[in-house]
Amino acid sequence: MPLALFAIRLLVSLILFSAGWAKARDPKGFANVLNGLGVLPARAVGPTAGVLPWVEMGTAVILLWGPAAPFAAIIGSGLLGAFSATIAVALARGVTPECGCFGGRAPTKASWRLVIRNVALIALLVPVAFQSAG
Numbered sequence: 001m002p003l004a005l006f007a008i009r010l011l012v013s014l015i016l017f018s019a020g021w022a023k024a025r026d027p028k029g030f031a032n033v034l035n036g037l038g039v040l041p042a043r044a045v046g047p048t049a050g051v052l053p054w055v056e057m058g059t060a061v062i063l064l065w066g067p068a069a070p071f072a073a074i075i076g077s078g079l080l081g082a083f084s085a086t087i088a089v090a091l092a093r094g095v096t097p098e099c100g101c102f103g104g105r106a107p108t109k110a111s112w113r114l115v116i117r118n119v120a121l122i123a124l125l126v127p128v129a130f131q132s133a134g
Helices: 002-025 027-037 042-063 066-092 112-129
Strands: none
Touching: 002 027, 002 042, 002 066, 002 112, 027 042, 027 066, 042 066, 066 112
């Protein structure tokens, strides 16, 4: 089981780091995506676009450090959950946002498939969150 948990940690770490890196490289583009979603108040878009990429990348790094992996799994689940909820709200409103999801170079349209994929990643993180910190 420890090898499987490490594989999950590595997979989610790569996803979070890639997503954070893409956002950090283009904070204005990310702010435009956040504006287009219409979920955040306008005054929160700039700070979110500035901080979120670094939280994602930091979580990715901490997820690989064994003793802190359970904590990072909880943070990562929260990040994925918030992202999924944001996309779900936008889709429910009839907005199909462009998304360079998971650090993709070419923008694609977000869909319910993306929400389902994120829920699956959260499910994978559950056993990591409950593993021994040792």
